Amino acid sequence: MPLRTEELLLNMGPQHPSTHGVLRLVVTLDGENITDVRPDIGYLHSSVEKMMEHRTYVQNVALTDRGMDYLIALNNEAAYCLAVEALAGVEVPERGRYLRVIFQELNRIASHLVWLGTWGIDLGATTLFLWCFRERERELDLFEQVTGGRLHHVYFRIGGVYADVPDGWAGACRDFLEYFLPHIDEYHQLLTQNPIFEARTRGVGVIGRREAVAMGASGPVARASGIAYDVRKAVPYEVYDRLGFDVPVQASGDCFARYLVRLEEMRQSVRIIRQALKDLPAGEFRARVPVAMKPPRGEVYVRTESPRGTLGMYVVSDGGESPYRVKIRAPSFSNLYALTEIMRGWKIADIIAILGSIDIVLSDVDR
Amino acid sequence: MSTGMPPAGTGVPAEPQPRRTQLGPLAQVVEVLDSLPGGGLILTTVESALNWGRASSLWPLTFGLACCAIEMMAAFASRFDLDRIGVIPRATPRQADLMIVAGRCSIKMAPIVRRLWEQMPEPRYVISMGSCATCGGPFFYDNYSILKGVDQVVPVDVYVPGCPPRPEALIEGILKLQERIKKEPFLRRQALAALDGRAGAR
Numbered sequence: 169m170p171l172r173t174e175e176l177l178l179n180m181g182p183q184h185p186s187t188h189g190v191l192r193l194v195v196t197l198d199g200e201n202i203t204d205v206r207p208d209i210g211y212l213h214s215s216v217e218k219m220m221e222h223r224t225y226v227q228n229v230a231l232t233d234r235g236m237d238y239l240i241a242l243n244n245e246a247a248y249c250l251a252v253e254a255l256a257g258v259e260v261p262e263r264g265r266y267l268r269v270i271f272q273e274l275n276r277i278a279s280h281l282v283w284l285g286t287w288g289i290d291l292g293a294t295t296l297f298l299w300c301f302r303e304r305e306r307e308l309d310l311f312e313q314v315t316g317g318r319l320h321h322v323y324f325r326i327g328g329v330y331a332d333v334p335d336g337w338a339g340a341c342r343d344f345l346e347y348f349l350p351h352i353d354e355y356h357q358l359l360t361q362n363p364i365f366e367a368r369t370r371g372v373g374v375i376g377r378r379e380a381v382a383m384g385a386s387g388p389v390a391r392a393s394g395i396a397y398d399v400r401k402a403v404p405y406e407v408y409d410r411l412g413f414d415v416p417v418q419a420s421g422d423c424f425a426r427y428l429v430r431l432e433e434m435r436q437s438v439r440i441i442r443q444a445l446k447d448l449p450a451g452e453f454r455a456r457v458p459v460a461m462k463p464p465r466g467e468v469y470v471r472t473e474s475p476r477g478t479l480g481m482y483v484v485s486d487g488g489e490s491p492y493r494v495k496i497r498a499p500s501f502s503n504l505y506a507l508t509e510i511m512r513g514w515k516i517a518d519i520i521a522i523l524g525s526i527d528i529v530l531s532d533v534d535r
Numbered sequence: 536m537s538t539g540m541p542p543a544g545t546g547v548p549a550e551p552q553p554r555r556t557q558l559g560p561l562a563q564v565v566e567v568l569d570s571l572p573g574g575g576l577i578l579t580t581v582e583s584a585l586n587w588g589r590a591s592s593l594w595p596l597t598f599g600l601a602c603c604a605i606e607m608m609a610a611f612a613s614r615f616d617l618d619r620i621g622v623i624p625r626a627t628p629r630q631a632d633l634m635i636v637a638g639r640c641s642i643k644m645a646p647i648v649r650r651l652w653e654q655m656p657e658p659r660y661v662i663s664m665g666s667c668a669t670c671g672g673p674f675f676y677d678n679y680s681i682l683k684g685v686d687q688v689v690p691v692d693v694y695v696p697g698c699p700p701r702p703e704a705l706i707e708g709i710l711k712l713q714e715r716i717k718k719e720p721f722l723r724r725q726a727l728a729a730l731d732g733r734a735g736a737r
Contacts, residue, residue: 211647213641214681297612
């Protein structure tokens with residue numbers, strides 16, 4: 169008598185410690201093998217795009233912190249401010265642009281540290297979580313001295329930044345970078361040669377160059393598949409064209425490659441911050457912008473490189489005090505789609521490794 | 536060590552002995568029990584001991600919704616380390632007795648929060664962390680998708696304000712909850728409920 173088998177439908181989430189938020193994956197299993205994955209999103213939909221139509225341009229900066237990807241508040245603010253500045257023709261002073269670069273890169277490091285720590289927990293390396301948050305806390309102290317907040321800053325303004333950095337902050341920031349660089353090697357020591365980690369990530373969740381382009385993957389996910397594309401290089405904004413940094417690229421497209429790309433990105437961020445601190449010009453840090461600003465009628469689309477990929481901001485103005493329409497092109501949304509498409513054929517345990525390697529934030533997916 | 540005998544030949548009256556040495560070891564236990572709040576009756580003493588144990592091992596559900604979950608993670612991590620007050624996250628509601636609703640709760644998520652709370656064994660507690668979970672916070676106005684306060688679906692014991700609250704604020708909230716648990720007459724309540732013929736206590 170032949171063994172009777174049937175497909176198993178498994179609901180993963182919305183409450184699951186490894187979905188990094190409230191994502192629900194409807195997985196169809198044939199034994200251990202995945203035959204289909206359907207992501208069910210929207211559990212954190214916060215209607216932030218609609219809310220922005222009801223608030224003034226200046227007020228919306230605070231919404232980008234919370235309504236969008238909450239781990240990279242400053243990068244969201246930068247994308248929004250750049251869009252409105254392009255719409256209204258505001259020129260940001262030099263010092264403001266340098267400060268924005270410094271804070272965006274600091275936030276990139278903080279975001280990658282959270283990703284590494286939580287992915288470590290998913291793969292069974294609890295030590296990593298404690299190590300990454302140890303470094304992150306020191307970084308949040310730096311944020312707190314300038315912006316007053318640990319997670320949500322509302323530091324960037326249309327036309328520059330809210331306030332100048334306090335005396336001695338640049339030195340404290342250099343000290344942190346000195347302290348932080350050796351810790352990247354520490355993570356390498358813990359993971360890169362670790363046989364358990366390699367078994368779970370190397371060769372797992374491969375997304376080819378062609379698929380990555382076709383499905384709109386961006387950021388570290390695309391760069392791990394051999395696509396040397398970084399918005400900071402391709403369409404430089406702020407002062408990125410004056411700062412020297414490399415774009416790390418890996419060819420293999422697996423989870424391990426995505427891990428290597430992100431670790432190298434942290435090193436490049438340190439390099440950028442050091443140069444920006446050295447070149448930081450004196451002078452004004454914010455342009456004079458009226459509180460009730462009314463950009464002329466028109467529309468603009470601005471691309472930035474957020475820690476998760478290409479973050480686009482599309483703003484339409486009808487000449488009023490608040491935007492007519494705001495559309496956010498969220499990097500996590502496309503990356504999640506790309507990787508759930510290639511999950512078919514892998515084992516059920518690999519879902520955790522693949523999902524963690526995308527570095528999704530559900531607030532970014534759902535908005 | 537004093538032998539407890541007055542020194543011979545001095546004629547000075549012996550100092551009054553501490554009560555502990557006059558009583559046996561069993562009496563020492565009684566003395567400790569007497570010092571417990573509401574001591575004397577064996578029922579309340581057991582209750583205090585149980586409450587002390589319950590308050591010192593609050594196991595929250597690993598359940599993050601939004602930004603506040605990052606601060607909750609920070610509270611569990613290196614600098615703040617919630618383990619030292621006995622708070623250890625559990626990944627399943629069946630083993631948890633505390634739910635920290637960290638972040639904004641959408642209308643789509645609300646039935647799931649309710650179901651998770653129903654899956655937790657009693658006695659169970661809920662901390663509403665942050666403005667969004669408490670009242671909708673920055674998502675109160677002009678919003679069609681966020682629940683205006685998680686207390687519409689689950690009963691909340693402690694509200695922690697902030698957007699997001701700092702890890703210190705969350706720790707303060709947990710300490711407040713511990714104080715409350717230590718004073719809770721939950722055995723008496725269950726006994727009364729049993730006498731009344733009711734099944735549940737809460």
